Amino acid sequence: MRYIETLRAGERISQVYLCRQKQTYLTKNGKPYDSLILQDKTGSLDGKIWDLNSNGIEDFDALDYVYVMGDVTSFQGSLQLNIKRITRVDGSDLDPVDYLPVSKHDIPQMYRELTNYITGMKNPYLKELLEFFFLDADFAKRFQFHSAAKSVHHGFVGGLLEHTLHVTQICDFFSKLYPTLNRDLLLCAAMFHDVGKLEEISRFPANEYTDEGQMLGHIMLGAMKIQNQIDQMPGFPKALATELIHCILAHHGELEYGSPKKPAIAEAIALSFADNSDAKLETITEALSTVQEGNLAWQGFNRLLDSNIRRTSTPIE
Secondary structure (H helix, E strand, O other), rough: OOOOHOOOOOEEEEEEEEEEEEEEEEOOOOOOOEEEEEEEEOOOEEEEOOOOOOOOOOOOOOOEEEEEEEEEEEEOOOEEEEEEEEEOOOOHHHHHHHHOOOOOHHHHHHHHHHHHHHHOOOOHHHHHHHHHHHOOHHHHHHHOOOOOOOOOOOEEHHHHHHHHHHHHHHHHHHHHHOOOOHHHHHHHHHHHHOOOOOOOOOOOOOOOEOOHHHOOHHHHHHHHHHHHOOOOOOOOOHHHHHHHHHHHHHHOOHHHOOOOOOOOOOOHHHHHHHHHHHHHHHHHHOOOOOOOOOOOOOEEOOOOOOEOOOOOOOOOO
């Protein structure tokens, strides 16, 4: 398979990709053409079909796997594929991971690391609540495949799991540094804090906001999901339930960042710091991922980090 990151201008390729987007436009002369975004796990490629009436152009839609033949060209500094032939292919024998952005870490291993935290839980109610979700086979499959965002950070297969594991690990560190924190409550909240993203964002390959996501958001969806299950558990302490739901509602830290409540207990503060730390560090990591080591040029203003950014100088061995 020729991955997109290996393509070079001047090549003719015949390859299967995922058609991420498809739109029809008109040239200056009024002739229709299709503009595509083709994708695999290494990146995306702009594609153009200039002759829609060609015998080699068959019907297909966005989010279809397509076989394409065309010439790789360079346009305004970026690669573009001039498509001569294209046809929809049955994706049943294809591995979706080859066509989607995916975590660089071992996904099953990350899930084992995350669920290992459940084993050490002393609170029986929180332990049972976590087991109901994370030890369920269907939930585990969805959680491991899902992204944590459409594009901001961790927007790849395994992204939700990777982010959740990192936040939980940071919270575990906090609990050791500050023994007054309720470790079970904090780690449970960390594992659940973004569970609403399973409903907020659709599954790959679409990875788009759902109607529920647009109207309610993952914070509310997650709180509702957990509260609904708590309501089915006889004897679950009311105060503990309120504290857990509060942590989920307050995990963005500030009202202007989407949290309906600001943190009011120590565990909610710790969770908001852990979530913000991992999100921002992943954001700058992704933003600088294509900048070569040693390149200290300023990369321009990053609206997500609210700052002009650049790489750090190479450390002395």
